[in-house]
Amino acid sequence: MPEWVYIKDIAQYEGQEVELRGWLYNKRSSGKLHFLQVRDGTGTLQCVVFKGDVSAETFALGQDLTQESSVVVQGTVRADTRSPIGFELGVSALHLTQQAHAYPISPKEHGVAFLLDHRHLWLRSSRQQALLRVRSEVIKACRDYFDTRGFTLLDAPIFTPAACEGTTTLFPVDYFDDTVYLTQSGQLYMEAGAMAFGKVYCCGPTFRAEKSKTRRHLTEFWMIEPEVAYCDLDGDMDLAEDFLETVVQRVLTNRQAELQTLERDITKLAQVRKPFPRISYGEAIERLQSTGVDIQWGDDFGGDDETILSEQFDRPVIVHRYPIANKAFYMKTDPQHTTVALCMDVLAPEGYGEIIGGGQREDDLPVLQGKLEAHDLSEEAFSWYLDLRRYGSVPHAGFGMGIERMVTWLCGLHHVRESIPFPRMLERVTP
RNA sequence: UCCUCGGUAGCUCAAUCGGCAGAGCAAUCGGCUGUUAACCGAUGGGUUGUUGGUUCGAGUCCAACCCGAGGAGCCA
Structure with missing residues (x-):
């Protein structure tokens, strides 16, 4: 079992297999790739799911994940200059803790009253x-x-x-x-x-x-x-x-x-x-x-x-x-x-x-x-x-x-x- | 408590002079091997804050009320 780590400490685990426990902040998909922005309370890390690296079930799960769904992610930490924090995770396995309902706060703009209500x-x-x-x-x-x-x-x-x-x-x-x-x-x-x-x-x-x-x-x-x-x-x-x-x-x-x-x-x-x-x-x-x-x-x-x-x-x-x-x-x-x-x-x-x-x-x-x-x-x-x-x-x-x-x-x-x-x-x- | 502005799809907003209720995002479905608020195509989604009034016809005009925002006053 890979070690459960926090994103704030991710730089210490370059090249290692680790586990993250968090929530899906945002997602971008591209056919055979899913880019999952996963946050765990200490930071946000892009987790890359490549179809050729994971089981069909895992890839399908990545496709279906909704915003703020809770997930446990396992994968290898790798340096990447395209990442704002210098690292990303090459996903090997995904486990859904709970599939979130349609999340009210989208990444777009909202009014003050709506945000305070939520x-x-x-x-x-x-x-x-x-x-x-x-x-x-x-x-x-x-x-x-x-x-x-x-x-x-x-x-x-x-x-x-x-x-x-x-x-x-x-x-x-x-x-x-x-x-x-x-x-x-x-x-x-x-x-x-x-x-x-x-x-x-x-x-x-x-x-x-x-x-x-x-x-x-x-x-x-x-x-x-x-x-x-x-x-x-x-x-x-x-x-x-x-x-x-x-x-x-x-x-x-x-x-x-x-x-x-x-x-x-x-x-x-x-x-x-x-x-x-x-x-x-x-x-x-x-x-x-x-x-x-x-x-x-x-x-x-x-x-x-x-x-x-x-x-x-x-x-x-x-x-x-x-x-x-x-x-x-x-x-x-x-x-x-x-x-x-x-x-x-x-x-x-x-x-x-x-x-x-x-x-x-x-x-x-x-x-x-x-x-x-x-x-x-x-x-x-x-x-x-x-x-x-x-x-x-x-x-x-x-x-x-x-x-x-x-x-x-x-x-x-x-x-x-x-x-x-x-x-x-x-x-x-x-x- | 007072002044000003506002309330339309889940969210942010549009709707000309009172004349068919619209867009983007989100959602759902499909496409794409490097996306950075990704992109492309399709689909579904509405008691226009509430009540009453004017009118052939009201999201639009009038009245009252409710709610919100900005400001003022108040503020050991």
């Missing part, structure tokens, strides 16, 4: 595999970054008792006879963790019931959120900068083939080296005004504004000290300028927008109690959170990075929907 099958296409492998690498790189720098992974809960923002953006869930909400962020729990472990992070799904219908929004998305005790805003920006550079460069190194499949211009990613430019919100407003944008101090940035700002730099830009008025209750006010918060966003280049948001947290008990009240939030619901300020409160800071926005940027995608295996959006929760 997302469970669309995952088999080479492009989707490339970008989801980039996603896998991004998550691994993020976790390795923190794991090797003294951070403890602390998983945040998904059921949460209360809102840290308005309840309109929360998904309520019936919890026995009570209502709980799907988490919007693990941050508050990471603050508890930072007071216990010093440096912690979480990585998991978060949920926003926003009726956003843009290329940057999902209702279910993944965030990685570090939180560090005895860290201020500057330290937080240092961490975000070093983290982002490390993750981007690692993906660039380890996923070159995938980025090439996606036809990504990687010179733009190679430029992601620290230090990143840091500008205050006030400077950002001035920069926008000087390019003719009608925006006033206090306004939020629109998608176009973020694009204009990011295009002024060749690498990610950190915007810090936004007006405190529209910011979350836990943000610490800048003691130097009480109208702004000690917070920051990292905007990705090329118009990909905010990929990191974070900052220093309010660590003073009476001030935090005042902010809760100002935001019309009940102190009772946050009593555990206030405990963190009662028992050994320290300055601390952290941030959250959206995995999908990161992948979308790295892969040069137009829309976040392809950056997650099964996207959940307004009006779409299947498959």
